[in-house]
Amino acid sequence: xxxxxxxxxxxxxxxxxxxxxxxxxxxxxxxxxxxxxxxxxxxxxxxxxxxxxxxxxxxxxxxxxxxxxxxxxxxxxxxxxxxxxxxxxxxxxxxxxxxxxxxxxxxxxxxxxxxxxxxxxxxxxxxxxxxxxxxxxxxxxxxxxxxxxxxxxxxxxxxxxxxxxxxxxxxxxxxxxxxxxxxxxxxxxxxxxxxxxxxxxxxxxxxxxxxxxxxxxxxxxxxxxxxxxxxxxxxxxxxxxxxxxxxxxxxxxxxxxxxxxxxxxxxxxxxxxxxxxxxxxxxxxxxxxxxxxxxxxxxxxxxxxxxxxxxxxxxxxxxx
Amino acid sequence: xxxxxxxxxxxxxxxxxxxxxxxxxxxxxxxxxxxxxxxxxxxxxxxxxxxxxxxxxxxxxxxxxxxxxxxxxxxxxxxxxxxxxxxxxxxxxxxxxxxxxxxxxxxxxxxxxxxxxxxxxxxxxxxxxxxxxxxxxxxxxxxxxxxxxxxxxxxxxxxxxxxxxxxxxxxxxxxxxxxxxxxxxxxxxxxxxxxxxxxxxxxxxxxxxxxxxxxxxxxxxxxxxxxxxxxxxxxxxxxxxxxxxxxxxxxxxxxxxxxxxxxxxxxxxxxxxxxxxxxxxxxxxxxxxxxxxxxxxxxxxxxxxxxxxxxxxxxxxxxx
Numbered sequence: 215x216x217x218x219x220x221x222x223x224x225x226x227x228x229x230x231x232x233x234x235x236x237x238x239x240x241x242x243x244x245x246x247x248x249x250x251x252x253x254x255x256x257x258x259x260x261x262x263x264x265x266x267x268x269x270x271x272x273x274x275x276x277x278x279x280x281x282x283x284x285x286x287x288x289x290x291x292x293x294x295x296x297x298x299x300x301x302x303x304x305x306x307x308x309x310x311x312x313x314x315x316x317x318x319x320x321x322x323x324x325x326x327x328x329x330x331x332x333x334x335x336x337x338x339x340x341x342x343x344x345x346x347x348x349x350x351x352x353x354x355x356x357x358x359x360x361x362x363x364x365x366x367x368x369x370x371x372x373x374x375x376x377x378x379x380x381x382x383x384x385x386x387x388x389x390x391x392x393x394x395x396x397x398x399x400x401x402x403x404x405x406x407x408x409x410x411x412x413x414x415x416x417x418x419x420x421x422x423x424x425x426x427x428x429x430x431x432x433x434x435x436x437x438x439x440x441x442x443x444x445x446x447x448x449x450x451x452x453x454x455x456x457x458x459x460x461x462x463x464x465x466x467x468x469x470x471x472x473x474x475x476x477x478x479x480x481x482x483x484x485x486x487x488x489x490x491x492x493x494x495x496x497x498x499x500x501x502x503x504x505x506x507x508x509x510x511x512x513x514x515x516x517x518x519x520x521x522x523x524x525x526x527x528x529x530x531x532x533x534x
Numbered sequence: 535x536x537x538x539x540x541x542x543x544x545x546x547x548x549x550x551x552x553x554x555x556x557x558x559x560x561x562x563x564x565x566x567x568x569x570x571x572x573x574x575x576x577x578x579x580x581x582x583x584x585x586x587x588x589x590x591x592x593x594x595x596x597x598x599x600x601x602x603x604x605x606x607x608x609x610x611x612x613x614x615x616x617x618x619x620x621x622x623x624x625x626x627x628x629x630x631x632x633x634x635x636x637x638x639x640x641x642x643x644x645x646x647x648x649x650x651x652x653x654x655x656x657x658x659x660x661x662x663x664x665x666x667x668x669x670x671x672x673x674x675x676x677x678x679x680x681x682x683x684x685x686x687x688x689x690x691x692x693x694x695x696x697x698x699x700x701x702x703x704x705x706x707x708x709x710x711x712x713x714x715x716x717x718x719x720x721x722x723x724x725x726x727x728x729x730x731x732x733x734x735x736x737x738x739x740x741x742x743x744x745x746x747x748x749x750x751x752x753x754x755x756x757x758x759x760x761x762x763x764x765x766x767x768x769x770x771x772x773x774x775x776x777x778x779x780x781x782x783x784x785x786x787x788x789x790x791x792x793x794x795x796x797x798x799x800x801x802x803x804x805x806x807x808x809x810x811x812x813x814x815x816x817x818x819x820x821x822x823x824x825x826x827x828x829x830x831x832x833x834x835x836x837x838x839x840x841x842x843x844x845x846x847x848x849x850x851x852x853x854x
Contacts, residue, residue: 418770
């Protein structure tokens with residue numbers, strides 16, 4: 215593990231458009247194997263999103279944009295390609311945003327600009343978020359809102375990275391994030407590449423770390439943010455926000471404005487994907503919601519590329 | 535899965551003393567395989583406890599009692615056997631209690647009486663606990679405080695079983711209980727045997743179920759209870775208690791008086807075993823506390839074989 219691998223985390227290694235395929239770093243195989251997956255059609259891109267080979271709301275949007283450009287380049291029906299890609303992850307509002315952008319200009323150049331903009335936005339929001347960190351912060355994060363999830367720099371992990379580069383982060387606690395272990399597999403891998411001190415925990419151990427004073431703030435990404443600030447994110451995020459409130463620890467969300475959904479008034483309007491119970495156990499009945507909704511009242515700040523937004527979010531969140 | 539397997543959950547199938555060995559149902563192999571482990575020395579019994587082949591504070595106490603009887607019967611040094619068994623799980627106060635009982639009378643008969651008393655106590659506390667359940671209760675439990683954990687009927691699962699037999703339980707949510715999955719493997723297996731409707735969830739999904747009104751009460755066991763009611767139990771229990779408080783859901787502990795430790799004033803005096811991080815991930819650094827401590831103020835009632843005890847526990851808990 216050297217800095218050589220950091221270079222491999224450049225945006226075009228995570229997701230890019232080749233002449234004949236959308237190529238993604240297969241996140242199902244990390245951290246054991248660093249393997250690319252070539253998706254030669256929009257259906258293959260949708261399948262990569264559905265099966266979590268590429269995951270994270272911004273990275274999905276970028277992959278879908280490349281997918282639509284690929285579809286047009288190879289003569290697929292653009293409407294069918296649009297619908298196929300849009301249906302691959304119903305909760306990801308910026309997936310639909312990226313596809314709508316592409317509809318007007320379904321070129322490789324437009325898709326690459328969406329990708330570059332996404333990376334740039336992550337760097338901007340990460341820079342804004344550094345004001346939230348005290349020196350020597352012990353930070354806890356959930357799932358993977360990193361470079362892998364965003365096609366580049368990261369949102370929550372980007373914020374941690376920027377704060378760490380500014381000398382503000384002492385340690386990162388990484389929730390393993392059951393059932394698919396995006397924390398223990400992906401975030402831990404990214405933090406190792408970046409050389410940031412970290413420890414993986416089971417999700418249910420976060421509370422006792424908070425009680426022991428070992429967590430100064432919690433930072434997560436978001437899959438979709440309603441007009442009032444209610445935020446849908448990986449299952450377990452809401453649990454952390456409640457625990458943070460009990461322990462008087464600030465809970466922050468870092469996400470691009472493409473995640474904002476002003477047409478949804480509050481969290482009750484955000485559909486929650488139910489995934490197969492087999493991801494938990496194939497031996498007994500299981501309930502496996504992929505996301506939960508954190509009420510705005512538990513979120514100390516939402517950070518976008520436009521700045522740090524404080525409650526009440528209905529007034530403070532930008533209109534995309 | 536028929537009632538035939540329920541019969542196999544009789545106390546002597548879970549742990550018993552044969553002429554030449556302490557025999558335990560190997561809980562590491564469930565639910566896939568129902569396999570007995572024969573422990574032919576006190577050291578083998580201690581190893582079975584340490585490696586979680588037998589687990590749960592009361593079952594550990596019973597196994598250790600049989601282990602000391604076996605040690606004396608086969609001519610081992612009783613002091614060394616006592617120390618070896620006592621060191622196998624430092625947090626389990628009733629392990630030491632059972633060993634102290636055996637010291638005065640290290641016979642198979644005494645050990646079997648400890649076992650019978652444990653089962654009887656579980657039935658008593660489970661009967662007491664039924665007053666805590668409303669009709670059609672949706673109950674959430676963590677880890678395995680069942681027949682497997684107690685050498686017979688169960689504490690938290692015993693209470694659920696008694697309430698279900700009384701027509702008070704509609705559904706049971708089973709926390710899978712990372713990292714060792716005692717919920718998804720053992721509690722789910724027991725509930726299936728008992729025919730009680732259940733669904734397994736990842737630990738971090740409990741909060742959103744509470745927010746949706748799908749949890750009426752939470753019931754767990756305890757590994758050790760301090761004089762003031764602070765209770766040590768499987769990692770994740772404290773998290774549930776905080777979440778229960780936030781959602782105004784009662785959180786109950788069901789445990790025998792042998793779990794009470796009046797010599798420890800409060801939870802800060804309970805040592806927390808740190809297990810190998812490899813149980814979480816062998817690829818990155820990991821922190822793996824086996825237990826956490828739930829403050830008494832978050833516990834609506836503690837149920838023992840002597841009855842239902844309410845706060846303040848310093849006054850209400852029995853002195854063993």
